[in-house]
Amino acid sequence: MQPLLEVRNLITEFRTDHHVMRAVNDVSFTVHKGRTLGIVGESGSGKSVTSLSVMRLIQTPPGKIVGGQAIFHEKDGTHTDLLQLSEDRMRSYRGNRLAMIFQEPMTSLNPVFTCGDQIIEAIQLHQNVDKQVARERTLELLKEVQLPRPEQMLTSYPHQLSGGQKQRVMIAMAMSCNPDLLIADEPTTALDVTVQATILDLMRGLQRNHGMSMMFITHDLGVIAEIADDVIVMYKGNIVEQGPVLQIFEDPQHPYTKGLLACRPRLDKKLRILPTVRDFMDEAADGTITERSANNVDALVHQLEFTAEDIQQRTAHLAAQQPLLDVRNLEVHFPVKSGFFGKTTGYVKAVDDVSFDVKPGETLGLVGESGCGKTTTGRAILRLVEPTAGSVTFNGVNVRALGSAQLKNMRKDFQIIFQDPYSSLNPRLSVGSAITEVLRVHGIGEHDKDRKEQVLYLLDKVDLLPRHFNNYPHEFSGGQRQRICVARALALKPKLLICDESVSALDVSVQAQVLNLLVQLRDEFNLTYIFISHDLSVVKFISDRIAVMNAGKIVEMGSAAEIYQNPQQEYTRSLIEAIPMGTVQEIRDRMKERGVA
Numbered sequence: 043m044q045p046l047l048e049v050r051n052l053i054t055e056f057r058t059d060h061h062v063m064r065a066v067n068d069v070s071f072t073v074h075k076g077r078t079l080g081i082v083g084e085s086g087s088g089k090s091v092t093s094l095s096v097m098r099l100i101q102t103p104p105g106k107i108v109g110g111q112a113i114f115h116e117k118d119g120t121h122t123d124l125l126q127l128s129e130d131r132m133r134s135y136r137g138n139r140l141a142m143i144f145q146e147p148m149t150s151l152n153p154v155f156t157c158g159d160q161i162i163e164a165i166q167l168h169q170n171v172d173k174q175v176a177r178e179r180t181l182e183l184l185k186e187v188q189l190p191r192p193e194q195m196l197t198s199y200p201h202q203l204s205g206g207q208k209q210r211v212m213i214a215m216a217m218s219c220n221p222d223l224l225i226a227d228e229p230t231t232a233l234d235v236t237v238q239a240t241i242l243d244l245m246r247g248l249q250r251n252h253g254m255s256m257m258f259i260t261h262d263l264g265v266i267a268e269i270a271d272d273v274i275v276m277y278k279g280n281i282v283e284q285g286p287v288l289q290i291f292e293d294p295q296h297p298y299t300k301g302l303l304a305c306r307p308r309l310d311k312k313l314r315i316l317p318t319v320r321d322f323m324d325e326a327a328d329g330t331i332t333e334r335s336a337n338n339v340d341a342l343v344h345q346l347e348f349t350a351e352d353i354q355q356r357t358a359h360l361a362a363q364q365p366l367l368d369v370r371n372l373e374v375h376f377p378v379k380s381g382f383f384g385k386t387t388g389y390v391k392a393v394d395d396v397s398f399d400v401k402p403g404e405t406l407g408l409v410g411e412s413g414c415g416k417t418t419t420g421r422a423i424l425r426l427v428e429p430t431a432g433s434v435t436f437n438g439v440n441v442r443a444l445g446s447a448q449l450k451n452m453r454k455d456f457q458i459i460f461q462d463p464y465s466s467l468n469p470r471l472s473v474g475s476a477i478t479e480v481l482r483v484h485g486i487g488e489h490d491k492d493r494k495e496q497v498l499y500l501l502d503k504v505d506l507l508p509r510h511f512n513n514y515p516h517e518f519s520g521g522q523r524q525r526i527c528v529a530r531a532l533a534l535k536p537k538l539l540i541c542d543e544s545v546s547a548l549d550v551s552v553q554a555q556v557l558n559l560l561v562q563l564r565d566e567f568n569l570t571y572i573f574i575s576h577d578l579s580v581v582k583f584i585s586d587r588i589a590v591m592n593a594g595k596i597v598e599m600g601s602a603a604e605i606y607q608n609p610q611q612e613y614t615r616s617l618i619e620a621i622p623m624g625t626v627q628e629i630r631d632r633m634k635e636r637g638v639a
Contacts, residue, residue: 052110067279080270088279141216145228147208158196183214206237239620264622297323297333305554307583316554365399372432394594405571407585415594457531461543463523474511521552
């Protein structure tokens with residue numbers, strides 16, 4: 043194995059008025075020619091800052107690379123320290139020798155230029171070719187990344203493409219100058235599992251065909267198992283473990299690595315709660331980590347597993363209940379307008395004849411790809427979107443027949459938790475004010491002191507501290523903001539909670555914590571959930587029954603175990619097969635495909 047990039051003792055700091063934060067702390071690793079290095083860790087671990095430091099894309103101020111080397115090995119046998127190059131020379135390396143794909147393609151693409159023009163510009167910037175040659179090369183790239191109708195994509199704007207298509211455009215742009223090293227920073231995090239699987243297949247194929255090296259950054263060890271040859275695990279700016287991918291999965295040494303492996307939802311077992319990183323390690327105030335030696339992954343999973351008798355008892359209990367929510371023949375159609383006068387020329391059937399019921403205390407999972415109608419179904423139940431047809435009966439009341447005042451009063455009983463907690467919280471309101479406002483609007487509590495006591499109780503229930511009452515949304519992490527949204531939803535003591543992709547944007551370790559919180563609250567307050575997600579592994583963990591949606595219809599419904607063990611529809615099987623399992627056998631199979639010893 044020949045090295046392509048050697049990073050030695052890299053240190054990157056961010057300075058504020060009050061303190062200096064070391065985001066990357068004396069990090070060293072090697073990317074070998076033709077191999078993929080996976081960098082894994084939670085948000086804030088330093089993995090993205092490491093890659094941005096290599097690319098010299100750290101914004102100064104507040105960030106600064108204060109030490110280390112990034113030795114790039116040239117084809118002629120010489121080597122160059124990227125951190126010592128002038129900005130002009132470094133610019134010649136970016137795009138030509140090093141390329142990067144960012145997490146959110148929409149923010150990386152210019153909305154006022156077509157996708158084709160942006161790739162053509164990148165080619166002309168780095169290669170001495172005319173526009174016609176650059177256009178032909180762009181068309182070849184769009185075909186290589188398997189975009190449908192590449193000629194049409196050439197003239198399409200970013201907003202006209204799906205998330206997966208935009209990411210393919212970014213990959214095409216990164217590949218436009220045949221780089222030696224491709225850095226992919228969380229390129230699949232925001233995508234459906236099926237789209238993620240196709241993107242990973244595409245990147246494996248491109249690496250094989252072009253013989254390039256990759257740095258693949260993610261928080262999900264399941265994804266790492268799909269694509270990496272070597273792995274480094276980062277925690278708070280430090281590398282805590284590194285080695286070949288098979289070694290990391292077969293025999294993890296650091297408790298943090300063990301925690302990351304354990305907290306992914308299991309498809310082969312039904313667990314009461316998910317293990318978390320904190321089950322494997324304790325961290326002192328000075329940052330010293332000690333392992334909880336009594337816990338190993340298999341022993342802890344066995345301890346948390348539901349018995350067959352437990353599952354039978356819960357199933358029998360739910361079956362004996364009368365439905366809390368009954369949805370019959372629900373339809374939501376959106377008009378398609380065209381022409382100068384906006385004439386309606388057709389309808390998009392976002393929800394098409396959907397029927398199901400949910401028992402008190404039950405969790406029904408709604409699963410499917412983006413655009414299948416699951417979110418619209420959830421919003422139509424709450425009349426955040428007005429249904430076109432069908433009935434919604436909640437606790438014996440016809441929701442569609444309610445007037446606005448009656449509906450406002452009934453909304454105490456059903457609440458929704460949205461996918462993006464930051465956009466659903468008012469940035470100008472403190473956390474305490476945001477939750478107190480809900481109580482005030484619905485006339486709950488005798489006075490503000492009483493309401494504050496209720497808010498503090500709710501914050502405690504979602505594992506937040508009393509001092510957080512006066513903090514603002516931007517001062518919290520993603521997982522903490524989602525806990526705030528859960529507390530706000532619980533303020534009215536609802537009977538039904540609709541969780542709309544409420545953990546899809548979170549790290550797997552934080553995701554495990556929020557899922558455990560939802561399970562705990564369901565059991566404590568006898569809540570009923572409709573849990574919406576594109577990830578069948580997450581849905582299987584939390585759900586009693588699962589409804590699989592495709593093209594606005596429910597194509598399959600059954601218990602969580604039945605859906606996974608014996609799927610009846612090809613669409614359901616494709617959702618299951620797209621989930622990165624991260625098993626040792628799967629890693630061996632992937633390595634064999636790539637021809638890795």
